Structure formats: structure tokens, C-alpha cells
Amino acid sequence: MDGREPITAASGWTPESIRALVDVQTGTLDPRIYCDEALYRIELEQVFARSWLFLAHRSQIPKAGDFFSTYMGEDPVIVSRQKDGSVAAFLNQCRHRGMRLSRLDHGNAKFFTCSYHGWSYDSAGKLVSVPMEKNGYCSKLNKADWGAVRVPRIAEYKGLIFGCWDEQAPDLDAYLGDAKFYIDVMFDRSDAGTEVWGGVHKWVIPCNWKFAAEQFCSDMYHAPLSHMSAILAVLPDGVPPEAAQWPTEGLQWRSPNAGHGTGFHTPDDQGQLLGAIVGPLVAQYLMESRPRVAARLGNARTTAVNGAHMTIFPTCSFLPGINTLRVWHPRGPNEIEVWAMAIVDADAPQDVKDCWGQGITRSFSPAGMFEQDDGENWIEVQRVLRGARARAQPFNLQMGMGNEQSDERFPGPLSYVFSEAAARGLYTRWARMMAGESHEQLARPNEGVS
Amino acid sequence: MDGREPITAASGWTPESIRALVDVQTGTLDPRIYCDEALYRIELEQVFARSWLFLAHRSQIPKAGDFFSTYMGEDPVIVSRQKDGSVAAFLNQCRHRGMRLSRLDHGNAKFFTCSYHGWSYDSAGKLVSVPMEKNGYCSKLNKADWGAVRVPRIAEYKGLIFGCWDEQAPDLDAYLGDAKFYIDVMFDRSDAGTEVWGGVHKWVIPCNWKFAAEQFCSDMYHAPLSHMSAILAVLPDGVPPEAAQWPTEGLQWRSPNAGHGTGFHTPDDQGQLLGAIVGPLVAQYLMESRPRVAARLGNARTTAVNGAHMTIFPTCSFLPGINTLRVWHPRGPNEIEVWAMAIVDADAPQDVKDCWGQGITRSFSPAGMFEQDDGENWIEVQRVLRGARARAQPFNLQMGMGNEQSDERFPGPLSYVFSEAAARGLYTRWARMMAGESHEQLARPNEGVS
């Protein structure tokens, strides 16, 4: 049974017309990628069903039987810790008539019993019991064929559990590539690793997922203006306004082919800004831990990565230092659900963890002083795209074209911190997947991006 | 003017791809039948515009001029009692600019005068007066051509008034076939027949209409688990938990070709469960009336049909005994309006009628202890189908395949009460109509269903 056929048949889109939506030669973008219904249905198949998607953080399901309910694109999945310590994930859908197996956000369960007719599955999704199996099904039902649909690929990197529907996809390690070097800044600060503080913020923003993914991938540019009010607000009294000056030096990295990206400021402000945002206790803790961290990650990643943003294509984003981690779950072309978590060092003192978690809440969450303004921009961009002329205007993606640089301290390709190179990489990756390139083809670098 | 052309042109669906959605050989179902927009638009034409649809119960429009406003699919229609006692039904739409002729749920009216420009129609939908007919229309308007659009086929069976848009459709009697044998259990208990107690429950459930229609057609299987809480709740105090054991014996009937179905338990519990659900007064009344009823319907239908469910394809469902009657009005692929009525014997004592009506309200209505849980299951199944992978998983329709039986007391084909044979029959009928089979073809038995 093939979910794709009628979709593309009726969509009117071809690989060529899709590729033409992203033009890295001129550095322009057709905004219909953000609002076209048919493109969205193709996205679910070509992008979300073929990419590695973030499922959960290891610390959310520590014990055997612990499960966390999340989504891959629009598909509900249960991520569950097995007795042997491994992780299984499967569609949160009964195979009989499709009822959701668990309506809980998280919990601990040996079995998932469907509330409709009572089919029961174990914590790995195996179908273990069926009412009336003998009398009703005359023992002809092959239970082995009717387990919950497993996510075939599950892998973890530094506490981040990812899943992928596509058997052909490269393994997670290859998929991440040099992104790991930058992920470690946030997730590999000690052997103890990290943990989620508190729970999950879930909220709805009526905008396309790519605005959010691109911003965390490539957009340091918006920070000084979009977030000026929050910067001014959190500055300790008496600090001169100059202190509110946003730093100008820094670097941006883009994945050569995979659509990931990150950017950060290289000058070492000794955690001053971070302290203002999440609290002095955290800043002090970070300064003290520098030697330990430097021993693991080296000096560059300890002192020269400040105010960083990062996206793992397509929808996993985070801010090293501020330590918010989130997924942008798509809900149609015009809406996302943001699922955001606060990440803290697992071996930090409890008072530091609490200060950190609360600081993240006050800066990046639905009520966060920084996050509020992002939401305002995204929804307005999306609303404007209801217009037929508005969606016929190319967006400008030209910042830093043809200006890549290198730095022996960091893997490349690199650009100036204020650049849209990583965005050009992200949209090119998107267009290549949408056009149906195979994983072999996708392993090759993006052409024309610089 | 043909409503179908651009729809199918743009739909991407063909008779073949539609037939492939229902596979009775393997007993599987493509869940896109529940959520695909294009399929839904085709349904309105191929299924709802060609099938006999329940309009009203005779008792809802007793007197000349009485009318009841309802829907056929998404089309509003007025069902109206004529002076000669016959029933007329017509689109609740003015022929001038399409205004709704009556915004009342029910009433009594000689004329329906449009509130927009004042065209006036009689109780049969005939256009009788037009403002400015002389000066504005220069007497050139042929009023006979512009009456409200009549439903060409109207027929009644045992108080149930049905209508059909299709001149070619077989008559109601042939359409119902052996279903009549089972309908009589609820609607032919005496010469006095039945009546609606109170009014109509109308509520919205965000799910596809086929979940509801199939469940009442074929799904005794969900009752023990879905409704366990209600069973336990209504058991008289002191009754041992064993009493809550759901019976295991019973039969299911499916129409050979028309998609109807019913199921029931054959052991005679002397109305015990029914008494617990709708009240002892009703149970006692039913036991007392058994001889009278047996004289009409025979012993089998009087004592061996317990806890029955039934659907007349596509959207008319009821529960003999509990006596709830309802229509599942489609509202797009993802929503229905349930219109439910309480049915009582017209010649029952008033106190029995009231006890019955109140008992139905407390068990099957928006606040009904049984109905609540059905709504919960259906909406979750539907929500899960937003997922691209979720809608690519076949549903399992295999219960009781190849296991039909016979019983001289009941017309067949019959199966064990816990079976999905009637569901296979319903979906096969659906696929055949969707694929465009003529009524001649549709008169032949479903192939491969067993």
C-alpha cells in the first residue's frame, strides 16, 4: 500500500519545478515552500519519512518500561526503554483499527492495551494478546505480522535519541558528520552527560516549520534586532548600554550536504551575557568547569563558542550555553508544535540545575523573554503568505554568498557569523530530498552553495 | 450541470485504485478511506447521492404541514407531511440565490417564504409566489421549473422514512432485502409501531462516518472492552462481578450485497442486562410483551436477539432493545454530526416510555455512559491518521474470515457474533459504489466476502 501515489499525481509538482524553488545561484527562495499544501504532503514523505528525527533525550526514559510519547512529523510514536536497556520506538497506533495505543505524554508500562477492542502490545510493540483470538479469529490471526509498526532505525548520540523510517538512510553517525563536533559543545561536557530539567514545553505556532529550523540553523542575524528588548531587560542595573552591543565577530558552519548548521560568536565574554540571561550562578559554574571541559573538547570549543545556535536537519534545534533543546513538529504547512526542553549538565549541583532550568524558562519558552518575539515574527510572515502576490515574491537569501572562510580550530565549511550560507545549505538539502534524490546522491555535497 | 467532473479530474483516483483500498482476500483496509479529501468528495456523489438515506421517523411529522429539517449527506432537506398524508422532501435551498428556506429544526408550515427576496414555496416545495413577478420578471418566469429540488424517491418502512436522489436505484424494499427481518425486531413489535421519545440529540464528533457505521454494522467485538466501565456501573449493587461477563454466543448477519449488517447474542438473559441499562420498568414491560411480540415475529426474534446492533448502509444505525436510532451525517472526511433519537413502542404505557427514553439518554447520547467511550476511540483513530506513516498501514479486517455458518431461524449469510464479516461486506459495498458500479451490478453479491 503506497501512501505517495495519489498525492504526487494530484500535486502538479515535478522534481524540476521543486528544485527551481530554491535558487542558490541568485540566492533567492520561492516562498511557496512555506505555504503550499501539496508541497507539504510531499514533505512528509520525502523529507520526514527519510531523515533522522529527534525522538527523546536519554534521561526522559531512564528505567525499563519508561516510555515517552512524541511525533515523527505528524505520526505519533512511542519511545520506550527495553529491559535490556535498548530503546524501541513504534507507531502509537493499534494495527487492528488504528486506535492510539497510549494517550499519556509519558509513563511506565509493561503493556499497551488498546481501549477499543483490547489488542495488547508489549513495551517493544509486539502484539502479545488479542481478545477472542480463538473463537473470533479461529486462531488464524498471525500475531507476529501485526505488531505495532516499529521505527526500523534507532540510534543515540550523546544522549540524543534519533529515529528514522528509511532502511536505506545512512547511519546516524554519517548523517551527523562534522555536526557532532559542534553538538558536543552542549552535550559532551562531561562523562555524566546531560539531562532534561523539568519537563517539556509544548505549544502551537501558526507558521511553517522551516522558518524555525532555518533560524536556529543559520540566523544570528535576527538576534540583535528581534531580541534587543530582552537583552536590555536582563542587563544588570547600572550596566552601560554599550554592554547591550551585540558582538560582531564569529563563525557559521554549514553541513556540506546534510542541511545542518550552526553559528556562534568567538570573542570570550567570560559568560557575562549568559549570566544575565540564565543567572549568575550558571555563569559562575560554567567558568569554573572550563578547565574540565577544555580537557575534553579543547580550548576553542570551551571559550570561542558563545551565544551559539544550531539545527540538525530537519527539525532538531538547540542553543548551546542557554541550553534549550527543541523539535519543530510540523502540523500542516501553516503550523508547528514546538516541543522544548531545558538541558542541564547531569553532574551539576542541584542549585545550578534549578537556576539553569528556570533561566531557560524565562528566556526560551512560550513566556520566554527572547522566544516571544520569534513567535511574533514567524506568524506574521506566514499570515502575509496568504496573499497571491506576496507568495510570488522571491525571498532574499544572499547574505555572505561566495564568502566562505576557514579556521584551523573548526571544521568547515565556515562563514562569517552573520551569513545565510547555512540557510542556503538547508534549503538546498530540502530541495534535493523533495526532488527525490537517493541517499547515495544526497551524500554528495550541495552544488553551488557557498 | 455536472458536479462530478472537476472533482474526479483533479482527484488522482481511479476505479481501480479505489477498489484496491479494500482487499477482502487478505482482509485488509487502506485507512486513507477515512481521511482523504478527494475520496470524500467522490463519496458524496457516488455513495450518498445514490443510496437510500434515513430522513425521519413517521412520528416526527404526524400532522399535515409538519416538517422536519435534516440532511442527506451534507445537503439540507426539508421533510414535510402533505395534506394527503404522503411525505415530500426537498432541498432546503431557494432556487433563486440559494438561501436556506427554513432555519428551524422542525415546525408546521403551509409555506416556506425565503427571507432574501421572498420567493415562496408550498409544503411540497412547489414555487407558488414570486415578488415582482409581473414587473420584474415580466411574467416570463416559469415557476413550474423553479420549485425546490424534490428528492425524487421517498419510501417508508415500518415508520422509518427514507429518501434517495437516484432515479435508477432499486426500490427501498429491494434495497433493504433481508435486513427487514432484523429491522422488525425493533420497529414491528405491534401494530401501533414505534415513536420518537423527546427529541433529537445532535452532536459533533471529529471522525469519519465509516467508523460509526461499521461499528453498528459489525462490531460486537468492541463492546466488552470499550464499555466495560458502563456495564460495571449500571449493575445493581450486590450483583457478582461474574454477572458483568459479556455473553459469548451469538450471530452476525451481513447483507449479501448491500452493506447492511447486524449482530446479537442468542442466549436469553431474560432482559437482565437491558433492565440494568435502561431500567427495570422497561425490562419488565418487554418480558410481559413477549407473547404478543412472539405472535408477530416468532420466538427466535423475541428471545434470541439480545444486545443487538445494526446498520442500514450507509449511515442509519440502531440498537434493538436499547432502542437508540441515529444517523451519521458526514461533515468532511474528518467529522460527523450524530443525530440520535430514542425509540419507544407507541402503545407502551407512558411511564414505560419515559423510563425507556431516560434510560436511552443515560446510556446512548452525548452524555451516555456507553456512548462517551465510543466517541473517545473514534476521535483518536482519526487524529492518528494525520500521520503519513499511520495512514500507510493497512487496518486488519480478518476476524472470522471464511467461517460463515447458517441457522434455520435466521436468514443468512451468518457468522459468529464476534466477526468482521459484516464489516467486509460494508466496505466492499462502499468500494463498489465508489468505483462507479451501476445498480444492476450492485445487485449482485459481493465477491470474495465470507
Added chain:
Amino acid sequence: MDGREPITAASGWTPESIRALVDVQTGTLDPRIYCDEALYRIELEQVFARSWLFLAHRSQIPKAGDFFSTYMGEDPVIVSRQKDGSVAAFLNQCRHRGMRLSRLDHGNAKFFTCSYHGWSYDSAGKLVSVPMEKNGYCSKLNKADWGAVRVPRIAEYKGLIFGCWDEQAPDLDAYLGDAKFYIDVMFDRSDAGTEVWGGVHKWVIPCNWKFAAEQFCSDMYHAPLSHMSAILAVLPDGVPPEAAQWPTEGLQWRSPNAGHGTGFHTPDDQGQLLGAIVGPLVAQYLMESRPRVAARLGNARTTAVNGAHMTIFPTCSFLPGINTLRVWHPRGPNEIEVWAMAIVDADAPQDVKDCWGQGITRSFSPAGMFEQDDGENWIEVQRVLRGARARAQPFNLQMGMGNEQSDERFPGPLSYVFSEAAARGLYTRWARMMAGESHEQLARPNEGVS
């Protein structure tokens, strides 16, 4: 980048099937023009992007820097008064990533600075400053290419500012043609012209824009019945019910080709009805001003145009005398936003202006005693069209077919005031534009309309 291609590709509609929707020979209309999603998307391109659309009234932006935020179809535009007194209009969309440049309804601004990354535009939409232009864009960004998208055609007629996206469109003067003769009744009563009293009423009605546009273009027919309750309510106590008799004499004008239309009653009731509706002070003022106005417009337009309605194709409508002016902004096929303004003579005494403005508010506004009932009719017509059979019934457009007349006092073509000739003209214009006729072709008269 072409917004049309995939739309029409997937729409299933052809120029021929679109033309067939409007049949002026039989005087019938296919109601799918009001509810088909694909037709709507084509409308935005073929009708709204090629017609002159009302933007604002001159008095709303008197001073340099004053701006008014409105829409052209679904596209947000800023209409702004320039230093040289001219008017500029441009998409309210930043060229970088599409953020809305101003979220204010109106104001005065030298610059529009985007809240996302800070690109800044002047009051003509010129891009004047870009953060990081030197470091980020390496001075390679050609700001001249990236100004806000200007509305290329702007023109004003008697205080009414119109805009058009299409360079090929005829100029406003030719587009209006003889409509100007009728527009002047309301907008050219003195050298001082008119002004907007108060502000703008904006509200949402879930109906297609053409119901509203057609009614103000061609539908005096609905007034006596739809608005009977308001007429009766505003009649001074003691006035005999006969006074509520709606006048029967009058004329209707239709544009030969452009879809505009108006209708009015010729008997001179000395402003009696108008006085009852908007207040005696206004009626008295109008009677006193008659000599002055007659000197400009002649007697016919001063005394023989009463209770008039008018639409400038597609969505600008007004009622001379009652002096409400409004635009029907489309919001999908099933919804409009009404933006209504009260118009008063700029040189009227303040107490007359206030009485007029308040009288308009009480008669034509969301709470207006007349307007309320229009909204009720339109939403019900639209809801009924959810039905598959309902949308397959032709609407009747036959009133006054083949009955045009002439009157030396008024430019033609003319009909009796109760006629649908102007509606036939409007829908024919609509079909011709939808079928893709060039402006040269559109300049020719509508064939078959009479």
C-alpha cells in the same frame, strides 16, 4: 517565479469549463463559483491581480507620512502619502524573509523598519538601510532591487484611491467609464468633496465575496423583504404603514463590459426615508444643498437618484445617500472581511457630519439594523453550498432578461430598478477575466447580456 502554474495545473478547470459556469442565454449560474477552492485560487490571479481595487479614501491619509494598512485581495498593502502629495502603495511584506512591515492599522511614519532583522524602507517602500550591509552582505546587496513590491498603478477618482497590479490594465478613467456619472452622485457633491467619518468597521462574514458585490451592484430586489423590519423600525411613530411601502419606480444601470452596476428609485420622496434612516438633520441638510448640487450634477442626479446601491467591480461598493462605502476583502471562497466606512460631505457642518456618521453606523455596520439581515442571508446561502446536490443546482439570474430600456437623463444600458441585468453583467465580466481574456478583449461589450 510564477504563482499561477501549479494552481491551474492541479485545478481541473479550463477556460471553457469556467465560461460555462455563467450562462446568460438561460440566465443561470453554477453556484460552484461561490465555493470551489480551485476557482478561488484562480480568482486571486485572474480577477484580483488584474482589476482596479479600492485602497483608501483620500481623507484617510491627509499628511505626508500618513499611511493606511489595507489589502488587495488577500495581499496586505501599505498606502502612504508622499512628501510631494502623491500616493504610493506597496506590499506590506519585507523583501528579506517576508515579515509584515507594519502591524498598525494606520499611522504616520518616515520609515518602516522590519522587526525581524531590521531592514528599513522609506514611506515609498524604497529599501534604505540593511543591518550588516558591509560585513554581512559584503556590500554586494543591490538595495535598489529589493525595495518593497510597489503597486505599479495608482489612481484617484473623486477622493477614491484605487490600485492595480497589472501594467496592461486600462487606466482608471477608462475602467470606470460611465460609472463615474453615478459615482459623482455620492462623491462629487461639492468642490470640498467627501471625507471618512470616524474610522473603519472591519468584520468577518463566512460567505463568498460575490454575494456581497452582486447585491450592491444589482439587487434592489432584496431590499423590501430583507430589510422590512428595519424600515418599519425607523419609521417615525404615527407614520401609517403604507409609508413603509417600498417604491416601485426606478432604474438600474450596468457597465457594458466592466461589471459595474447601480440601481436607484426615481421618485423624489424629498429625503423622507433617508431622514428616517440616518436622521432628520441630514435629510434637511440634503434638501437645503439641492440647489448647489443640482448646479454641479444637474437635476436628475440630484432628485431622481434615491436609495441607490452601487458596485465598482469587483469589490468596492457604496450606497449614495446613506453614504456607506465598503470593500469586500476575500478570505478564501467561503469568507470575506467587510471594511466599511461612513462618508460625509467634507464641507457639511460638524453636527450634520456627526448625525450622518452615527446614522450610518446604526443602519449599515455590524450592528446596523439593515446590515444585520444581509449577513444572515449570505452566511446561510454559503453554508447550504456545502451540499453536493445543493451546489449542483443552477441559480436563477433571469429577472428582466431582454428588457433593457433607455432614459435620456441617464447613460445606459438601463433596466427597470428591479432587474438582474447588472448581475448578469458582473458575472459575465467575472467569467471573461477568469477565462483569461486580455484587457483588449475585455474592453469589448459583454455578449448576450441584456
Added chain:
Amino acid sequence: MTPQVTPELQLDIERFLFAEAALLDRHEYRDWLSLFTEDLVYLLPVTTNDHEQAVGAPPPPGPQAYYFHDDLRTLTQRVKRLETGKGWAEMPPSRTRRMISNVMLTPADVAGEWNVACNYLLYRSRLERQVDLLIGSRVDRLRPDPDGSRWKIARRDLTLDQGTLLANNLSIFF
């Protein structure tokens, strides 16, 4: 002489109503049941579009459908259902919040009893994103305990101001 509605009485009865609402919002259903008299009448009829005039009389009477036509026995059955741990429609439970306003006391025909009218807004949030807004009026007959110490509800007449009910079920209480 008709009994006076004093601020003390108004406050006393409002506190009773607010406490009752809080019991429901906290799902403490057994305590809630204890607030009703043995002879409780609990009615929520269905609303229909069946009269033409905005002014004057209420809709014509006649046979009516009900969402709730309950007494203490059947309300107790509903609570038992929730206690089984198999009432799927409330697992996990709905988040409800009851806002009680326009509380208006009038003396009942039985000395010491009061008819207490109010308007209610019953907000329900379920699962991830489901929200229902149920709004209507209510008249409670309040009867003092034999010892006069506290109130009991002897009758509850509700309206739910909706033609076609927009909620998928009413698995909560009013």
C-alpha cells in the same frame, strides 16, 4: 414577609457553590455526590431552533430530549463508571474549570430553601489539544441540612446554550 437576601447569606451560598465547583474540578466525585439530597432532580434538556421570534415567550413546550435526566442513583452510577479505571473517555481525565457568575438568590416556596440562579462557563481541556467551551444557565434548589449547619442541593435545572452540541461527548458533570 419574604426572607431578606443579606450579604452574609449571599456570601455563604456563593462559598457553597464555589466549593462544589472546586470538587468537580479536582475530580473528587464522591464528596461531590454528598452535596445532593436523596430526592435530587438533575436535568439538562436539549436546546432546539424551534421558534421564530426573538422577542417574548420562550420556545413552545413539548416533548424534550435531555443530555442529563438523572437522580442521585444514576449520578452515582456515573461516578462508579469513572472509578472502574476503564472509563476511557476520562482517561486521562479532562481538565475542567467552572466559572460561576451572576449568582442570584430568590426565596423558594418552602421556608428556608432558596432558588439560586447562576450562569456557568464550563471549560474542558482534554489530551493534547481538545478544548470545549460549555456555557449556560443553572438554577439550584438549596435546602438546609436538618441541623441547618450546611446546604444540600435538592434540584438542579440547567440549560446548555448550543444548538448542535460541539463537544464529542459530555463525560464531565455540570
Added chain:
Amino acid sequence: MTPQVTPELQLDIERFLFAEAALLDRHEYRDWLSLFTEDLVYLLPVTTNDHEQAVGAPPPPGPQAYYFHDDLRTLTQRVKRLETGKGWAEMPPSRTRRMISNVMLTPADVAGEWNVACNYLLYRSRLERQVDLLIGSRVDRLRPDPDGSRWKIARRDLTLDQGTLLANNLSIFF
């Protein structure tokens, strides 16, 4: 000395406001009209998005549009319209429910009169599935009858907290 807001006064005035709301919810419009003074001023202006600061002063004044700019004569016209039996927008009538909260009394500049502020939630349900939620603030000027026996409304200033009105019409009263 400024007059005291006593619990008795608060209760008295709240009962007056609740009774008024009930008259509207029951469509008893003539009785409702009897609650206003001859010199009534009844205003509901339109809200706009026209100032940039979340902190400090209200929007700049200037010419304003109104949903309602009425006096007793024109309110009476509106009721007459509903009485004709041809006011389609209210046939069948809307189901409305008015929730009055945050009732706050302050003495008016005229002795014996009070400015009564409240927030209102006006819920409207029409026909089969239409629902409108209209929320805002209100300040009533209450004036005692000459004989001081009961209150009359001399002025009503409303706000409706919506930019673009989301209702298809306002065929009801505030």
C-alpha cells in the same frame, strides 16, 4: 466624605446588573428598555491597532468609529425591529448568555450616583453551529429613581476587545 461601598450596596447593584443581563438572555427587551433613563448615552466604539507601546497610555484619541452610538430612541428602534417578526438575523433568536464579573463601584461626581465598572463575556450561539464569544469591559452610570427605590442606567460605555470583529453581525445587545 466620599460615600462608602458597603456589602449591602455592592449586593444591591450586582443584583440589578444580573437581573438586567437575565432580561436580555430571555429576550424581554421591553422590560430591558425600562431600565434606562430618558437621557441615556450608550456607546461601543471600534478598537484599532494604532499605537506601538504595550506600556503606558491608551491609544491616541481621534475620530472613532462605533458599533453602537445610541440613545433611548434608537435602542427602542432596535427593539421595534425585533418585534416586527421580520428581523431575520434573530429568527430564530440567538441563544445568549452574559457573564458579568469584576464588578467595581466608584462614586460618581453626582451625589447618589455610581460608576459601575465590570467585565462582560457575551456568549452567542445561533442556529445549528454558530458560536460567537464577545468579551470586553463596561462602565455604567447608575442613577437612583427619584424615589430612590431602584436604579436606572443613565450611561453605558463599552469596549469590545477585538481588532477585526469575528462575528458576522451584532444583532444582540450589550
Added chain:
Amino acid sequence: MTPQVTPELQLDIERFLFAEAALLDRHEYRDWLSLFTEDLVYLLPVTTNDHEQAVGAPPPPGPQAYYFHDDLRTLTQRVKRLETGKGWAEMPPSRTRRMISNVMLTPADVAGEWNVACNYLLYRSRLERQVDLLIGSRVDRLRPDPDGSRWKIARRDLTLDQGTLLANNLSIFF
């Protein structure tokens, strides 16, 4: 002996709560801040679907996420943000209306202080057509001024009855 809830006290405290709500609805944030004590605790935790039973105990405790985990210093930062004239999420400002109901006083463990429970409906209208409806419960700890003249809020515990928050942000206060 436990302190009595008199109509006078109820009225006094309700007027305090209504005045506070009005300050927020008028965006008078500095005056609003002045209503809190120096040691303010201001908490709004996230709600989850994490227990199965509709009857009985509240959800299992454990680490929680918060929408607001603030004190007077951080609330003041939020106000400073709005004062910068660059807080885009509130430019133009949201139109808010706070309806406070079910106000229930219980004496706190500290003499003279009260725990004041209420339900709130926070309506937000933004820009042209955005509307958010935020509903939940609140418990305020009210502490009298040293001179006993007026109240201060020492602690605010909120709930927001929604699983997945349906608003694009919470740029307003609770």
C-alpha cells in the same frame, strides 16, 4: 479561633483583585509590580497528561516544567522589556480582559494573611484576528501592609488548563 470571612473582608479583597486585573488590562505594569512583596513567589507550571484515573489523587509529583517561575526581580525584567519599545510581541499591545470568578478566602497559617483562590479567564485579542482564551485557577497569598492599610501579594500559584498550549506565546501576565 479561626478568623471569620465577613462580607466586608470578601468585598475588600475582591476589590483588590479586580483593581489588580484592571491594571494589567490597562498595561499599567509599574503600578502592577507595586502590588507584590519583595519575597514574591510567582509560579505557573506546565500541565501534562500523565495519569490515568479521573477519580482521586492529582498527578504524580516529579520534576516539572514551568511557564512562569519568577520572582519580583524577574517580573520587573519582563516589564522593563515592554518598556524598551522593542518588545515586538506586544507592539501593538495585546488587548486583554481578565475575568476573575469563584473567589474563595481561607485563612493562611500566618495571622492576618489569607489564601485567596479564584478561577480566571484571560482573554487575549491581538492584531487583526488573533484570539487566545487562557483559563485556569489561581491561589494568591495576600499579606497586609505593615500599617494594615492595604494588601500585597506574597505568592501566586497558577494553573493553566491546557495540555499543548494553543497560544503562539505568553507575552502577557497572569
